[in-house]
Amino acid sequence: MAQAFKFELVSPERLLFSEEATEVVIPGTEGEMTVMANHAPTMTSINPGVVSVTSQGGxxxxxxxxxxxxxxLPDQCTLLAEAAVRLADLSKEDLEQRIEAVRSEMEEAKDYEARSKAELYLSQLTTLQGAIIPA
Structure with a gap:
């Protein structure tokens, strides 16, 4: 059986998850990464996406x-999310509202940098939408 480590998922609103886990898959900015016990110390930015957690009980x-x-860290992983929700609780309407908000932000962007950042976030959200909500 795989060794466990402490995993916490925190959003500004609340602590969503705090348990021993054997594996956590994170959508890092450099690609998806799997965290297990004794992982090398790392800090990474997170893209919009799905975090999968396998608890100690499987x-x-x-x-x-x-x-x-x-x-x-080797014995723990803390994910500080800008916003997070259990996948089962995410509604199609909520995701569509987030996408529309980013589209509006993109249209109102005053400079290239702001527009480019909004375009990237929109791309990530639509990819997430395609991955989790059936067509």
């Missing part, structure tokens, strides 16, 4: 995250 939970960063 149960799997998934969360939609909308940016943030993860602090990984």
């Amino acid at each position: 149960e799997k939970e998934q969360f939609a995250v909308f940016g943030g960063f993860a602090d990984i």
Whole structure:
């Protein structure tokens, strides 16, 4: 059986998850990464995507995250999300509202940098939408 480590998923609103886990898959900015016990110390930014957690008992939970960063140590991993929700609780309407808000932000962007940042976030959100909501 795989060795466990402490995993916490925190959003500005609340602590969503705090348990021993054997594996956590994180949508890092450099690509998806799997965190397990004794992982090398790492800090990474998080893209919008799905975080999959395998608890010590073998149960799997998934969360939609909308940016943030993860602090990984050999015996723990803390993911500080800009916003997060259990995947089962994410509605199609909520995701569509987030996408529309970013589209409006993109249209109102005053400079190239702001528009480019909004375009990237919109791309990440639509990819997330395609991955978790059936057509």
